[in-house]
Amino acid sequence: MGTALLLLRRDLAQFAPGGGNGASALPLLFFLAVVVLYPFAVGPDAALLARTGGGVVWIAALLAAFLPLDRLVLPDLTDGTFDQFALRGIAEESVLTVRIVAHWLSFAPLLLLATLVAAALFGLEQAQLTYLLLGLLAGTPGLAALGVMIAALIAGVRSGPALGGLLFMPLAVPLVIFGAGSLVRLEPAAIWLTGAVSLALFALAPFAGGAAVRAAREG
Amino acid sequence: MQAHLAAREIACRRGDRLLFRGFSADLRAGDALHVTGPNGCGKSSLLRIMAGLLHAEAGVVERTGSLGLIDERAALAENRTLEQALNFWKRLDEVPGRPTPVLATLDLDHLRHIPVRYLSTGQRKRAALARLLSQNAAIWLLDEPLNGLDDGGIGVVAQLVTGHRAAGGVCVITSHRPLDLPGVQRCDLTRFAA
Numbered sequence: 093m094g095t096a097l098l099l100l101r102r103d104l105a106q107f108a109p110g111g112g113n114g115a116s117a118l119p120l121l122f123f124l125a126v127v128v129l130y131p132f133a134v135g136p137d138a139a140l141l142a143r144t145g146g147g148v149v150w151i152a153a154l155l156a157a158f159l160p161l162d163r164l165v166l167p168d169l170t171d172g173t174f175d176q177f178a179l180r181g182i183a184e185e186s187v188l189t190v191r192i193v194a195h196w197l198s199f200a201p202l203l204l205l206a207t208l209v210a211a212a213l214f215g216l217e218q219a220q221l222t223y224l225l226l227g228l229l230a231g232t233p234g235l236a237a238l239g240v241m242i243a244a245l246i247a248g249v250r251s252g253p254a255l256g257g258l259l260f261m262p263l264a265v266p267l268v269i270f271g272a273g274s275l276v277r278l279e280p281a282a283i284w285l286t287g288a289v290s291l292a293l294f295a296l297a298p299f300a301g302g303a304a305v306r307a308a309r310e311g
Numbered sequence: 312m313q314a315h316l317a318a319r320e321i322a323c324r325r326g327d328r329l330l331f332r333g334f335s336a337d338l339r340a341g342d343a344l345h346v347t348g349p350n351g352c353g354k355s356s357l358l359r360i361m362a363g364l365l366h367a368e369a370g371v372v373e374r375t376g377s378l379g380l381i382d383e384r385a386a387l388a389e390n391r392t393l394e395q396a397l398n399f400w401k402r403l404d405e406v407p408g409r410p411t412p413v414l415a416t417l418d419l420d421h422l423r424h425i426p427v428r429y430l431s432t433g434q435r436k437r438a439a440l441a442r443l444l445s446q447n448a449a450i451w452l453l454d455e456p457l458n459g460l461d462d463g464g465i466g467v468v469a470q471l472v473t474g475h476r477a478a479g480g481v482c483v484i485t486s487h488r489p490l491d492l493p494g495v496q497r498c499d500l501t502r503f504a505a
Contacts, residue, residue: 094405095403098399098402098403102388102399105388105390105391105395106388106390167389170384171384171385171386171387171389172382172384172385172386173386173388175362175364175380175382175384175386176380176386176400176442178363178364179362179363179364179377179378179379179380180377180403180404182403309364309365310365310366
């Protein structure tokens with residue numbers, strides 16, 4: 093447990109906004125930029141904004157989770173940190189599990205706050221906002237897991253970032269379908285399904301990522 | 312300190328090239344091995360095989376004791392200060408909190424509040440050595456530890472290795488530079504070239 097806490101503190105210092113790394117506030121700023129631009133792009137049709145706004149928030153959240161992809165695993169692989177963990181008997185899977193938590197903490201809570209801004213801009217109703225927040229709460233852990241998994245998969249590959257986008261988007265589709273789908277009929281079932289997809293991704297990601305890190309080391 | 316490192320009939324393949332085969336070594340407390348050879352003969356790969364980071368094509372490595380590795384990468388967080396970055400590893404290694412004069416030994420004291428990304432090649436190497444020192448590992452694997460170091464730094468490495476061996480540690484060093492270490496076994500890896 094002590095090791096996990098140490099790793100988490102180190103990861104948060106790398107990824108969380110204000111951790112001495114200027115780039116880490118970017119996902120939030122990007123998210124805000126998208127939700128602010130959207131009403132300008134489609135015009136001041138209040139009914140249209142209220143109907144489509146939730147979906148735009150989901151797309152923005154997905155892209156925000158995807159932004160720091162190249163910083164999640166690659167630096168630790170190239171500077172030998174994963175090797176030093178391996179020497180100490182710390183499994184790649186443990187490191188990546190902690191990293192998913194750190195990645196989630198570094199973008200999701202702020203994103204949920206920013207969703208309030210989006211809701212005001214789009215004129216979302218109270219019930220819609222509730223479902224949007226619950227859906228994001230259920231879905232963002234899956235996005236974080238997916239981000240770390242893809243980051244590990246592309247870490248050993250040239251032209252990785254471009255490949256990362258191609259891999260990330262299709263795998264994120266179930267989260268978006270259930271998450272954004274919950275807004276159409278305001279059904280709790282869709283939220284539960286979003287959470288289920290998140291759980292599955294969270295369970296799978298450390299193992300897929302760990303295998304990828306080991307493969308990159310051998311390469 | 313319990314330290315033993317034995318390699319038996321190690322062969323190493325990178326891609327479709329067999330770099331060397333039949334390498335054996337048996338190092339017990341206080342032993343040091345200096346592996347030499349031209350670039351690309353597999354010195355680093357041998358060290359990574361000994362560390363368990365790379366699969367050997369053939370052969371086995373047996374280790375008793377914890378492992379410390381220095382290679383061309385410092386494994387220190389770029390955006391933290393040197394002290395923060397080193398403290399992370401120190402806490403992870405759960406070295407009892409005695410205030411080791413590690414930074415002073417390596418002449419890094421004046422850099423403790425400098426972010427790692429501003430350090431020079433030689434300073435990074437010293438920082439990596441500081442990480443190794445505070446790790447208190449039984450087996451030291453040093454891949455070109457002299458690269459980037461000035462004369463003073465090279466003297467410090469020799470001192471550290473001597474001290475480590477005196478404390479019952481084992482040390483494997485790859486370097487194409489001559490090492491001034493009494494009683495060190497030398498091994499030219501080209502003898503095992505496939």
